[in-house]
Amino acid sequence: MIPVNEPLLNGNEKKYLTECIDTGWISSEGPFVSRFEQGIAARVSRRHGIAVSNGSVALEMAVAALGIGKGDEVIIPTFTIISCAAAVVRAGAVPALIDSDPITWNMDIKQIEARITSKTKAIMVVHIYGLPVDMDPILELAEKYHLLIIEDAAEMLGQTYKGRPCGSFGNISTVSFYPNKHVTTGEGGMVLTNDDVLAEKCRSLRNLCFQEKKRFIHEELGWNFRMTNLQAALGIAQLEQLDAFVAKKHKMGQKYTEMLSDIKSIDLPVQRTDYAENIYWVYGIVLKDEIPLDAEEVMKQLGKKGIGTRPFFWPMHEQPAFRKTALFEKESYPVAERISRRGFYIPSGLALTENQINEVSRALHEVLA
Numbered sequence: 157m158i159p160v161n162e163p164l165l166n167g168n169e170k171k172y173l174t175e176c177i178d179t180g181w182i183s184s185e186g187p188f189v190s191r192f193e194q195g196i197a198a199r200v201s202r203r204h205g206i207a208v209s210n211g212s213v214a215l216e217m218a219v220a221a222l223g224i225g226k227g228d229e230v231i232i233p234t235f236t237i238i239s240c241a242a243a244v245v246r247a248g249a250v251p252a253l254i255d256s257d258p259i260t261w262n263m264d265i266k267q268i269e270a271r272i273t274s275k276t277k278a279i280m281v282v283h284i285y286g287l288p289v290d291m292d293p294i295l296e297l298a299e300k301y302h303l304l305i306i307e308d309a310a311e312m313l314g315q316t317y318k319g320r321p322c323g324s325f326g327n328i329s330t331v332s333f334y335p336n337k338h339v340t341t342g343e344g345g346m347v348l349t350n351d352d353v354l355a356e357k358c359r360s361l362r363n364l365c366f367q368e369k370k371r372f373i374h375e376e377l378g379w380n381f382r383m384t385n386l387q388a389a390l391g392i393a394q395l396e397q398l399d400a401f402v403a404k405k406h407k408m409g410q411k412y413t414e415m416l417s418d419i420k421s422i423d424l425p426v427q428r429t430d431y432a433e434n435i436y437w438v439y440g441i442v443l444k445d446e447i448p449l450d451a452e453e454v455m456k457q458l459g460k461k462g463i464g465t466r467p468f469f470w471p472m473h474e475q476p477a478f479r480k481t482a483l484f485e486k487e488s489y490p491v492a493e494r495i496s497r498r499g500f501y502i503p504s505g506l507a508l509t510e511n512q513i514n515e516v517s518r519a520l521h522e523v524l525a
């Protein structure tokens with residue numbers, strides 16, 4: 157079986173982990189945590205990094221730190237991971253959804269302005285699968301309408317937009333260190349900002365809002381979202397290899413495109429836009445309408461041939477968890493609905509070998525012949 161993702165852990169991971177065990181520093185108090193925070197922040201040109209337990213809670217904390225809550229609306233793509241919408245809904249705010257661009261699969265920025273109301277407080281930008289969102293028009297809208305920007309760069313560490321690092325845009329950005337991301341800590345995430353006050357707020361929220369002088373008296377409610385020294389040790393070793401990892405993803409994507417472009421019934425990821433080269437966080441495929449199979453059926457057939465796959469995201473407006481609360485009633489976003497039914501991704505992990513790419517390509521040719 158070729159798994160859909162396998163991480164690469166052959167740098168200094170073992171060495172730094174051993175250091176944690178030898179020194180006894182395993183909790184969030186250990187020295188690797190702030191080193192990792194500084195390393196990631198420097199990498200994306202941010203002043204502050206606040207490490208947390210995963211990318212989903214990073215979003216939750218970002219929303220809370222910005223003071224988003226009841227009565228507010230936050231513009232987000234409908235085609236994304238549930239974490240984005242969950243962070244907004246848990247804060248008591250309402251997500252205002254945007255359909256996808258059929259070419260990049262990112263949110264269609266042309267539709268944003270029409271969604272802005274007097275209640276709109278923020279735009280949550282999510283870079284999806286390999287290409288960044290076109291940021292300049294969004295930054296202009298934010299300025300024009302006085303909106304906050306949260307940038308979910310979970311899939312885009314190491315990517316740039318017009319030469320500027322993803323993770324450096326807006327008031328706050330977040331990343332994830334899940335094992336399929338470009339830097340992994342097993343589980344983990346980070347909030348990034350240039351704003352000293354926001355950073356302090358996040359540090360406090362992450363740590364139950366303990367106070368320095370009166371430790372067990374809490375003025376506000378926080379969470380325990382702390383990252384351990386063990387996780388940060390892995391992260392530092394991974395970060396040392398980020399450039400090589402991104403280069404490897406890029407090469408993987410180019411090789412897949414070379415091998416699959418003769419299959420007429422599928423759309424492949426676009427290789428570049430005006431502002432970025434695709435770095436193929438995952439290699440997505442969308443079945444054209446003329447073929448009668450949907451993604452589920454093709455994935456089943458690939459599975460029988462030993463090829464691991466994952467479906468595309470399922471749109472937020474079609475999530476039973478939200479529909480049951482009457483959110484997004486009667487809303488329809490045709491592009492997201494189509495790509496979620498006809499899209500899936502093939503093995504794209506950093507440990508993927510050239511032979512495995514050949515094998516995946518062979519299987520796809522057989523199934524789609």
Ligand SMILES: *Cc1c(COP(=O)(O)O)cnc(C)c1O
Nearest residue numbers: 210211212237239310311332334
């Ligand atoms: C992975 C991911 C997250 C969530 O990160 P976890 O660490 O898995 O909680 C959030 N947003 C996007 C776009 C992601 O791809």
